[in-house]
Amino acid sequence: MSLQSAPRAPSRLGSAVWVLRQNPVTLIALVGAALLACIAIFAPWIAPFDPLASGAGPALSPPSATNWAGTDQIGRDVFSRLVWASRLDLAIALAAVAVSGAVGAVIGAFSGYAGGRLDRVVGRIVDVMMAFPLFVLAMALVAAMGNSAVNIVIATAIINLPFYIRVVRAEVNARRGAGWVEAARLAGASHSQAVLRFLLPNVLPILAVQLSLNLGWAIINAAGLSFIGLGVQPPTPEWGIMVAEGATYITSGKWWLVAFPGLALTLSVLCFNLAGDGLRDLLDPRTRP
Amino acid sequence: MKMSPQMQADSALRPILEIEDLRIAFSGRGGESEAVKGVSLSVAPGEVLGLVGESGSGKTVTMLAAAGLLERNGRIAGGRVRIAGQDVTRASRGMLRPIRGAVVSMIFQNPRAALNPIRSVGDQIADAIRAHERVSKAQAQARAVALLTAVNFPRPEAQARAYPHELSGGMCQRAMIAVALACNPRLLIADEPTTGLDPTTQKSVMDLLAGLIADRGMAMVLITHDLAMAAQYCARVAVMEQGALVETGLPRRIFLAPRHPYTQRLVAASPTRGARIEDLVPPGTLPALPAAPAPRLGRPHLLEVIGLQKDFGGGAKAVDGVSFTLNAGQSLGLVGESGSGKSTTSRLVCRLLDADAGAIVFDGQDLAATSERDFHRSPRRSDIQLVFQDPTDSLNPRFTARECIADPLRRLGGLRGRALEAAVRETADLVSFPQALLDRLPHQLSGGQKARVGIGRAVCLRPKLMVLDEPTAALDVSVQAVVLHLLERLRRELGMAYLFVSHDLNVVRMMCADTLVMKSGRIVEAAPTETLFTAPEHPYTRSLLAAVPSLDALQGD
């Protein structure tokens, strides 16, 4: 009776499919994210017009059969600009999140493992960074470093850093006293190996969720910075810039200049947020059947 | 609940709790599963019933359902529950509220979590009183203080304003008893009330509870996995297995002449005073133990610990001048309550921690010379291994059983490829772990199987010294029996020395030839186990022994 075995364990793929079927929302979100990636990659083939060329239609005309999202103040096709803008926004957000995720995870892991004073100091610094109005910090950084896409990436990466440090630090801290960590050391692993080879992979799922959630936040931040005129400059198509240019015309009723880029932003961020939530369910091995 | 005089007279005779053919189902990821399959029992007024079973038996779920406290994904699928004659099976919260606290009350395990952390204990008791009786705030507070006195709080007036985090585990449990008893219910359901408490605290809490119940003429259902405790405190015992009630009867009859095969296994597996390891499992189920090797005494010792000190800076030292010796093939028990320093000592010996002072001489070499940071490189690393208490906590959630065992073989044994695979298979056989399960993750294994993986991981490099940190404390009694048997067989076959850390004296008595008793970081008594148990010298050892409930009280008279 004591050796009663658990029922047949289904494969990792099988359980992934099962969870997805339970959560149609997650499925839709993942499909949406994939779609977005495709649009960004295949933008040159999808966009009907040249995003930088005027003359796609009469200026400031509402959505029509030829211009699906209307035209802007110098006659450029809004839809084409939307599609091209996805490349820039996604690339900036992905780059920023990837860099800060990697750096933040390592810092957080070692800090959480070490404990004691080092950990407390790191925790203090992170708390300070997190509670500071990050947008203001991004403004100051971009102002100091100059107006370019690369600097936006760096600024976004820096203000994202505390999220990852904090999450990884908390998770590593919670696990560092666990039996299997001590067992790793009994099996001959050094402290560094325990952190990098044992603890970090266990924390990876939670980190992945945070990365996905932050992707949405990074997109909003990048667009916000462009909106106020920092970073990417016109005439480069970027969702934030498009909203900024359209803002002047909103009071005269030209809604499509703001609505479509706004919709694009909202949908992208929504996809990544929902995908992140769903990813959390998927990766927690204990929720597998 | 209003009752006419006639009903009141009747109710004095009827059972206070009646459960008829109760079925409970839980809805989960795979659909619905039945947790309780037709249980019937009754409790007479003033009776103390023990409900005994291992994990998965459904004992807690049955009582939660009776009190109407089932979780959201559970439902009563059939049967009936009557409290003081009233059918409460499908009662709404509104119908149940006047009964809860005033007729039926419940206390839970983990008392600190069961009390509101931001409300003083006095206020919580007063809340319970005012929920059922029309009294002023001042009167309720006064009664709260009286109740705290009744549960043996040393300073009731002042401590009524204390918060749960300011009280010890034992005091929290007593506060919860006060809350539950505030309105003089007629039935108290106690769900494993002493889990997580030290043996001496356990005894004082149970004695208190038994006394209060008797004084007020209350009935009690004591849910426990500890047979001996049920035997000591209950007038009648019911045994549950896998959602069904298998046997009911007087404690004496159940433990001396159990009828159902499960009850027989359970009784056999519970360590008693004179039990040997072979007695724990029905004969023939496990391979016979090889002969116990003759103990080798005298020098050279395998392990010599001299004046070990460790201070974490919290006031008292965790380990304060501990010295002992251990020979090859010897089994030494290390006994103490929480805070005694036994876990710290075990970590120091395993070189997972650095001591502040003292020497750890292993096989002639002082291990304290190498710091814990570098010890993983020492050739001695594979000679000292550790078996952990909680199998769930001690296995990497992302490693399969195979990878758990392979890791030390790869790192310290330097094995690769075919040799590694062969070594893993051999270890699995050694600890009787089925080869077919080697590719499973920990959460797909049962408690006993996880324990075997943990033991396999520790044993695969044939260490000379194994430190066992409460290796069976988190396991069910029947699983514990099998695991202890395995540990003893391994020790005799491989000639390892054991440092067996535990708070369970009966287990230590079976497994260890010699025993050390620790208190507040010091060793207060060291003696051969039999001597310790029959003629303890130190008063602390005596109180420890007295606190352990045992089935032996049933034998004789």
Next chain:
Amino acid sequence: MRAASGSGAALAAVKGVGGRLLSALPALFGVLALTFILMRVLPGDPASFFVSSPTAGEAELAIVRQRMGLDHPLPMQFLYYLRDLATGDLGTAMTTGRPVADDLVERLPASLELTLAGLLLAVAVAVPAGVLAALRPGSVFDHGVRVLCSAGVSLPTFVSGLLLIYVFYYWLGWAPDPTGRLDIFAFPPETVTGFLLIDCLLAGDWETWWSSLSRLILPACTMALFTIAPLARITRGSMLAVLTSDFVRTAEAVGLPRRKVVVTYALRNALIPVVTISGTIFSTMLGANVLVEKVFSWPGVGRYALDALMASDYAPVQGFVLLMATIFVFVNLAVDLLYAVIDPRVSLS
């Protein structure tokens, strides 16, 4: 509240507050150092940032250079910098020609009024929504709240502000034009607090009060919109966790009335993390201030700093960053203290 004696407890409390103030100092110092370095990193002559106009003469530049100690090594310059800050000298803004400190003081009430109005709105909507959703898990209301939260977190502030303007100003015509705090023809009341709503009430000027309120609504809603989502989500999560906790089960087991269980036992515990997060929320709003002020042409410190930044006028930007940092440090301190008061598990020391 605590079991300790009266005077002993008071002394401990004072020590605790003092301790926390001290621990906030490194944070403040860090920000000061950071802004100092940032300003030195910018291209060009640092002195030129702090003169009164782009056409300032050599003489003025020389004076400023000397005051800033630019001919001294960097650590000395930092000391000069600290001295200037201590005396309230943040330099002069080129765009307005006035001392930055004066400009900031004049514009701060506008930003604060906006942020506080937004916060109040957000709390008034999000907390009850979160609590009710947790009390009815799985219901239509609960699902609705969760969907709205996901959507709300995804909608950027500047987009929602613009869309609100489109709907309520252009389409429905209910809101006044988004050009600032007051109608251009209205006279502002006497400045007592700087908060228009309060000052109008104090002066008894109902017309102006109504005008400023109607102009405050849309931007406050925009601020609130993006805060409601995380706030509601956290409230719901916290309430759900508390409702399934062991001590709520005990409260039910001893028959406490529903109201007592939900309010005294569940809600009070659930709101603790919400309070602690409000500090973070407030500072996120301080950041979003900039965007909302741009969209609605609100005369606050955010817009001021933004305009300066676009004109390469850096002294106001530095002043703005310092101001925001100081505000957030003190808000965090206040939240920390509040937390210590409402949660007895946290000691002040």
